[in-house]
Amino acid sequence: MNSLTAQNIQNKLKEALAGLSLQFDAISLEHPADLKNGDYSTGAALQYAKQAGIAPRTLAEKIVASLGTIEGVAKVEVAGAGFINFYLSSSELAKAVEEARKEDMWGSNSNLSGKKIMVEYTDPNPFKEFHIGHLVPNALGESVARLFQFSGATVKRANYQGDVGVHVAKSLFILLEKRVTDPTITDLSAAYPEGSERYEGDPDAKTAIDALNKKIYDKSDSQVDALYAKGRKLSLDHFEEIYKMLGTKFDYYFFESEAGPIGVKIVREHPEVFPLSEGAVIFRGEEYGLHTRVFLNKQGLPTYEAKELGLAKMKEDACNFDITITITGNEQAEYFKVVMKAMELALPELRGKLAYKTNGMLRFAEGKMSSRTGNIIRGEDLLKDLADAAKTRAAESRADDAEKLSMEIAVAAIKYQILKQAFSKDIIFDRERALSLEGDSGPYLQYAHARAHQLVEKAREQHIDAKVDQSVGPNDLVRLLHRFPEAVEYAASLSEPHLLTNYLLEFASSFNSWYAQVHVLDGTPEAAHKVALVDAVRRTLKNGLWLLGIPAPERM
RNA sequence: GCCCUUGUAGUUCAAUGGAUAGAACAGGGCUCUUCUAAGGCCUUGAUGUAGGUUCGAUUCCUACCGAGGGCACCA
Numbered sequence: 001m002n003s004l005t006a007q008n009i010q011n012k013l014k015e016a017l018a019g020l021s022l023q024f025d026a027i028s029l030e031h032p033a034d035l036k037n038g039d040y041s042t043g044a045a046l047q048y049a050k051q052a053g054i055a056p057r058t059l060a061e062k063i064v065a066s067l068g069t070i071e072g073v074a075k076v077e078v079a080g081a082g083f084i085n086f087y088l089s090s091s092e093l094a095k096a097v098e099e100a101r102k103e104d105m106w107g108s109n110s111n112l113s114g115k116k117i118m119v120e121y122t123d124p125n126p127f128k129e130f131h132i133g134h135l136v137p138n139a140l141g142e143s144v145a146r147l148f149q150f151s152g153a154t155v156k157r158a159n160y161q162g163d164v165g166v167h168v169a170k171s172l173f174i175l176l177e178k179r180v181t182d183p184t185i186t187d188l189s190a191a192y193p194e195g196s197e198r199y200e201g202d203p204d205a206k207t208a209i210d211a212l213n214k215k216i217y218d219k220s221d222s223q224v225d226a227l228y229a230k231g232r233k234l235s236l237d238h239f240e241e242i243y244k245m246l247g248t249k250f251d252y253y254f255f256e257s258e259a260g261p262i263g264v265k266i267v268r269e270h271p272e273v274f275p276l277s278e279g280a281v282i283f284r285g286e287e288y289g290l291h292t293r294v295f296l297n298k299q300g301l302p303t304y305e306a307k308e309l310g311l312a313k314m315k316e317d318a319c320n321f322d323i324t325i326t327i328t329g330n331e332q333a334e335y336f337k338v339v340m341k342a343m344e345l346a347l348p349e350l351r352g353k354l355a356y357k358t359n360g361m362l363r364f365a366e367g368k369m370s371s372r373t374g375n376i377i378r379g380e381d382l383l384k385d386l387a388d389a390a391k392t393r394a395a396e397s398r399a400d401d402a403e404k405l406s407m408e409i410a411v412a413a414i415k416y417q418i419l420k421q422a423f424s425k426d427i428i429f430d431r432e433r434a435l436s437l438e439g440d441s442g443p444y445l446q447y448a449h450a451r452a453h454q455l456v457e458k459a460r461e462q463h464i465d466a467k468v469d470q471s472v473g474p475n476d477l478v479r480l481l482h483r484f485p486e487a488v489e490y491a492a493s494l495s496e497p498h499l500l501t502n503y504l505l506e507f508a509s510s511f512n513s514w515y516a517q518v519h520v521l522d523g524t525p526e527a528a529h530k531v532a533l534v535d536a537v538r539r540t541l542k543n544g545l546w547l548l549g550i551p552a553p554e555r556m
Numbered sequence: 557g558c559c560c561u562u563g564u565a566g567u568u569c570a571a572u573g574g575a576u577a578g579a580a581c582a583g584g585g586c587u588c589u590u591c592u593a594a595g596g597c598c599u600u601g602a603u604g605u606a607g608g609u610u611c612g613a614u615u616c617c618u619a620c621c622g623a624g625g626g627c628a629c630c631a
Contacts, residue, residue: 030572043574046611056611080575081611125631166630256631280629290627291559297629304631334560334626358561361624393594409594420580421569424561426624430568433581438594440569440580447594455591490572502570505579516587516596534591556594 003486005072009040009086016066020059022048031483035476038077038085039483045082056082088482093474096482100536101466105150107488107543113152118315119145121327122248125162126235127171128192130242131376132414133329133362136427139418140359141327142248142549143497150547151492156319158252160311160326163232165256169213170195173205175227176212188231189378217301242379246411247549252318254311260302263310267295267302270346283342290338308339312350325495326356330424333358357495360426362418382434386410389435390443398454398555408551412442415550419497420505440505442550448508449545450556452538455520459531462521466532477514478533480507484540488547497548504544511537 006029013027024044032041045060052059060078067076072092077085100106121141124130141157149155162168171191198205215221216228243249267274267281274281274295281296283305295306302310315324328336336356344351390409391402399405413434418427420440437443459466487503520530545552 028572028574030574032575033571033578034575037575041574043612046574050611083575162631278628282628289559292628294629299629301629303629307631329625330561331625332631335631337560360561363624390594397594398592417568425569426562428568430581433568436581436594438581441594443594444580447592451592451595458591494572498570499572502579505570509579512595513597515591516593519590521591556592 005070005088005092006040006486008070009042009073012067012070013042013044013063013084016063017044017048019066020052020062022051024048031486032085035479037079037083038075039088039479040086042084043082045078045084049082060084088474088479090470090472090474093478093482094468094470096484097468097478097533097536100481100484100539101532103539105543106539107484107547108150108152109485109489109492110152111489111492112148115153115322116156116320117148117153118156118158118252118319118321118324119148119327120158120160120254120315120324121145122243123160123162123328124239125165125167126232126239127163127168127188128235129189129376130239130379132379132382132429133376135246135379135382135414136359136362136418137327137329138243138246138248139415139549140423140497142246143419143500143547144325144327144357144495146547146549147488147492147495147497147500150488150543156251156321157249158254158315158324159250160254160256160259161236162256164216164260166199166209166213167192168216168228169209170199172216172224172228172231173198173209173212175231176224188234214299242383245380245383245407246415247551252315254314254318256304256307259307259310259314261310262313263302263306263308264296264300266309266313266346267306273342273345283338285338285341288341290341291334293335293338293342295342305335305339305342309343309346312343312347312354316350321353323353323355326354328356328358330358330360330426358424360421360424362427362429364429382414383407383410386413386435390437393437394556399553400555405553405556408553409437409443409446412446412545412550413437414442415548416442416445416501419548420501422498423496442548445504445508445541445545445550446553447556448511449538449541449552450554451515452511452534452541453554456531456535456538459521459527459534464521464527464531466535467528468532469526469529472526472529475514477507477510477537480510481533481536481540484544491547500544500547504541504548507537507544508541511541 010027010029017024027042027044029040029042032038045063046056049056049059057078060082064076064078064084072089073086074089075087079085119141122134122138124134145155145157171188174191174195199209215224219225274283279298280294282292282294285291293305294303296302340354343354387406387410390406394402394405397405417434421427487500491497491500520534521527542552
């Protein structure tokens with residue numbers, strides 16, 4: 001909570017407590033959940049009443065008496081058991097409305113200015129499906145990247161993809177067997193599950209796939225190389241189409257095939273960190289309260305662990321970042337702890353610059369999804385289903401391009417379902433809910449934005465000049481609007497998009513409620529003030545949706 | 557067995573140690589001769605169990621119970 005007014009309040013509170021000779025540490029200042037309890041509130045009097053030796057309410061009264069006037073604050077009240085509530089002045093709130101109307105970057109801050117941050121996310125594997133599980137880190141990573149950008153950082157987006165490994169050999173084995181080496185193959189989707197089944201059920205196939213895996217690594221068979229190159233390109237081009245639908249554009253693409261050799265080199269150079277054990281090169285995490293993991297297997301090939309070391313090095317060479325954050329699945333949390341520790345020891349120059357955050361899994365109510373068995377929903381299929389569900393409404397809407405609007409709504413629906421809940425919690429995917437497009441949803445935010453936008457357009461057509469009138473008393477909508485920059489800051493500081501989603505839902509709901517009660521273009525002098533407010537709402541929702549990585553159509 | 561994450565209305569999610577635990581969906585009832593009904597208004601309903609710390613615990617600590625994940629050559 002870094003707004004100037006909030007800081008003023010905190011400083012005044014500190015002075016007041018010091019004046020009463022109380023020992024205190026940080027003063028907590030919060031937004032009361034209920035707007036009737038003010039714009040800011042503190043429980044300091046409750047906290048320090050015991051030390052002061054007087055009743056909380058009495059202490060609160062004393063603190064309030066010694067506060068004096070605070071700029072931007074109209075009223076200070078003692079409430080409940082001893083809370084001190086601060087109510088902002090009309091002029092302070094009016095300033096927020098003005099700023100929201102004038103500043104393109106309304107809601108931004110400079111907490112990370114001058115920092116270069118790399119965000120790695122999505123990470124699908126070529127030769128395997130881009131399934132709905134990949135939508136989770138994509139949505140979260142994109143939003144985190146944007147939150148950093150809005151905090152003043154220079155952000156680089158990176159995608160790390162597994163283009164070598166047994167999974168590739170499994171797919172390629174099927175493709176080779178079917179001799180689909182002709183240029184007409186466009187769909188690799190069936191190959192991986194089939195290859196997996198053969199690998200597990202057919203010993204001969206397993207031997208062949210393992211041999212194929214080695215060929216892919218050492219590039220010793222030109223026919224294999226050719227098909228590999230073709231399949232890899234097909235996969236990557238296909239992913240690119242999906243990123244375009246989702247609104248993500250990566251600056252860097254890293255591949256396991258490149259990270260592997262670099263990782264091997266790093267491991268070999270640090271035998272003190274990576275000892276030999278049972279023919280493999282390992283890291284003993286036990287010394288650090290972790291567990292042992294293999295970095296180079298018996299064949300001397302790099303495991304995922306060693307590749308991660310190589311990746312860190314590649315990232316450093318590509319872009320001189322201050323911090324790199326990797327968005328990855330919960331199931332890799334333990335693995336990452338070990339790799340991070342090993343990395344600190346082997347690459348001390350990167351110490352303190354590497355971070356990771358693990359996201360929850362997308363799960364079905366019925367059971368687990370697995371690309372190995374083919375029991376998956378493809379990312380693009382889900383988007384198409386959602387777009388189909390939106391099509392009827394979109395056709396009746398005011399949008400010029402109903403097709404485009406349908407897809408924008410589909411993206412909003414799925415991203416919102418992911419972004420509305422805390423980062424690391426599993427997401428139970430409910431198809432019906434995702435398709436409903438109503439209530440606590442992405443389209444709800446889009447609809448509120450489109451309404452505000454159209455209203456501002458209409459006011460313009462009628463030549464009504466928006467103008468903030470400070471004599472109009474503040475309402476809940478304005479007071480929530482004032483909180484937007486703090487909501488952004490809060491979400492960015494914890495890299496938690498759902499904190500912003502929470503705020504935006506409450507804000508949009510407040511706007512819809514206000515909209516239902518108030519006639520804006522009513523021909524009265526007050527219309528100018530109301531238009532200004534709607535314009536501020538429009539910008540707030542627009543920037544808020546941008547931060548979530550959700551498109552904000554102007555007509556719905 | 558050890559480690560990590562996690563238990564909140566019928567369901568899916570919120571709640572920065574604070575005030576009456578909020579939404580949405582589902583159920584029941586209203587609301588389009590007024591700027592978009594993908595909207596608004598009313599209504600039923602919840603903190604796994606037992607302790608502890610605190611002025612105050614959904615939140616922190618301990619134990620137990622339940623769920624998910626990880627623990628040597630997959631990623």
